[in-house]
Amino acid sequence: MYVDQKMAQLPPDYPESLLASIQEEFQRSNKTIVVLDDDPTGTQTCSNVTVLTTWRVSLMAEELTKKPAILFILTNSRSLSESDVVKLTEEIGTNLKRAVHESGREIVVISRSDSTLRGHFPAEVDAIAETLTMKNAVTVLIPAFVEGGRITIDDIHYLIENQELIPVSESPFARDVVFGYKNANLKKWVEEKTGGRIKASEVNSISLEDIRIGGPTAVGERLKRCPEGTVCIVNAASYRDLEVVAMGLIRAEKSGRTYLYRSSATLVPIRAGMESGKPYTPQKTDAVSANGALVIVGSHVPKTTQQLNWLLENGNYQAMEVNVGEILTSVDLVAQAQTISRQTDQWLSAGMNVVIYTSRQLEVGLDSESSLAINAAVSGFLVSVVNGLIVRPKFMVAKGGITSSDLATKALSAEKALVLGAVIPGVPVWQMDAASKFPGIRYVVFPGNVGDETSLEAVCRKMEG
Structure with missing residues (x-):
């Protein structure tokens, strides 16, 4: 199906821009978004932020003391075996906990990964949750990458090629020799990647109707109803969708719930109330x-x-x-x-x-x-x-x-x-x-x-x- 046809069938975008409100709420929280990035491309939607390629406690603590909105830590975990990724993630998580303690800065954790679903899921997320004492957190899966034409509709993740919607399971990325998969339906993908430990029927979902009609209130309530330790997938097809999701997440977190994000790059700046994909113009x-x-x-x-x-x-x-x-x-x-x-x-x-x-x-x-x-x-x-x-x-x-x-x-x-x-x-x-x-x-x-x-x-x- 052509993307314009599909979009015409959806409710219109939520009518209100939320970036300014998100930024205000985020700044009030006095937190830093720490992005554990499984390869360097996760910085593709940000500007004027620092990326660290090592995780020495002193270096991370020094950067957190500066109170940045966003701090990237490049793990390059996608190049490693699953067992090595678990060890690496545990090391980074342990050091990050110490850096948080030394700096006194609270953090929000995003595990940034590929918008075409390649990467160590769930092993990497599980290791983060274990090390950072987040085992009760709801894992929020948000692979939509607006800049690159990756969107999620009716729980199916698509890429856009020549104005056509192609389920990612039909793309070359699904045939990756290390991270291949069969399902574009994210609920079924979670079941596939967890080896059946999490059934598709147990995966929660935020729909585009929730986002575009119900707005941040509906999204926040849906998130708060997710049982601890479960997975919730998020549909999104525009920047505005992700603004609504970010505000809903902030509201849900204020109620005392904990969420661990597994997302593409688009969400990262939006979660801090910053414009996504700000261009750099060489001179x-x-x-x-x-x-x-x-x-x-x-x-x-x-x-x-x-x-x-x-x-x-x-x-x-x-x-x-x-x-x-x-x-x-x-x-x-x-x-x-x-x-x-x-x-x-x-x-x-x-x-x-x-x-x-x-x-x-x-x-x-x-x-x-x-x-x-x-x-x-x-x-x-x-x-x-x-x-x-x-x-x-x-x-x-x-x-x-x-x-x-x-x-x-x-x-x-x-x-x-x-x-x-x-x-x-x-x-x-x-x-x-x-x-x-x-x-x-x-x-x-x-x-x-x-x-x-x-x-x-x-x-x-x-x-x-």
């Missing part, structure tokens, strides 16, 4: 370097391959392919990485833009853990390439969640970055801190599943100012 003065720009493409989803091909055909880029099959069998990866680093330095210093991309043949293991190990090996090679660079690029673009996380933390050695905003909807730009490999460099975190065929080339053009 010519941002790109004064005579060196070339660097684009690194690790994501393998079909959308990324289309964007890469468009960039190679229409952009002025020197290109190098990294053969994944060779990486997995090579005995001298160091020499290979050094060769690519030296050639990249030569091109960058000559003012040429460079794109380094992994071969497009997807290499998979026999099971999810071996597939993750392959991903880690490839990402590690790309990290080695960037580690070996001497010439500072004009700016960097990293395509793919695992790629962008590993390059930021392991190659650029950034413990902290400032989110400047989105250069196009869903694509955030970070400014790395002074202690990173290239201090203050602008770093584009480009999700694999965002944009159309021309978007990668368009982002690179915009970043030129």
Whole structure:
């Protein structure tokens, strides 16, 4: 069905803008929203917020003492096995509890994950609930990502492609070798992902009728009626829907109930009463370097391959392919990485833009853990390439969640970055801190599943100012 046809069948949006009221209520609460982000793309709807790539108690406490509205902690958990994710989440949760105690700042916790339902659910949420003493919390599942055309209607999660509504179970994302699934109906998806521990019939739901007709009062009452420890899914198809949900959640929390959020990126700023998806507009003065720009493409989803091909055909880029099959069998990866680093330095210093991309043949293991190990090996090679660079690029673009996380933390050695905003909807730009490999460099975190065929080339053009 075409999206316009479906939208015409729905009640109109709730008539009143609620952002100002949400902001007032949120500021009065004197809390910080702490976002545990399973890859760096969760910052795609925010601007002027800090993201931490490490979870030292002193660093988190220092940031919480500044009383920010939102603080991101990049866990990169989507690149790990489930058992490692549980250990990691317990470590982060334990440190966060100490940081909260030291700073005296209360927090609201959001587990930010993929809008196409890839990620460690329920293991990650369960570990957060266990560690942060939230076992009685209602898990509120909100995967709608308005900027990227992901919406939930009648409990079914859709993505919008060419103005058509496609259930996510019929998309390439549902066939992910690690996080694949069969159900687009979120109630059934919860049952599927919990292995039947939570039945679809036991999952609560906030409908679009609740949101658009009943408003915050109806949503708040529905949330308060959810039994402790259960899951509640939220339908949403617009920013206004999520404003109503955020206000309903605030009212429900004021009654003493506890909620743990598992959401996409759109909800994050709205929960603080801030505009979602505020754009970042590069200026010519941002790109004064005579060196070339660097684009690194690790994501393998079909959308990324289309964007890469468009960039190679229409952009002025020197290109190098990294053969994944060779990486997995090579005995001298160091020499290979050094060769690519030296050639990249030569091109960058000559003012040429460079794109380094992994071969497009997807290499998979026999099971999810071996597939993750392959991903880690490839990402590690790309990290080695960037580690070996001497010439500072004009700016960097990293395509793919695992790629962008590993390059930021392991190659650029950034413990902290400032989110400047989105250069196009869903694509955030970070400014790395002074202690990173290239201090203050602008770093584009480009999700694999965002944009159309021309978007990668368009982002690179915009970043030129």
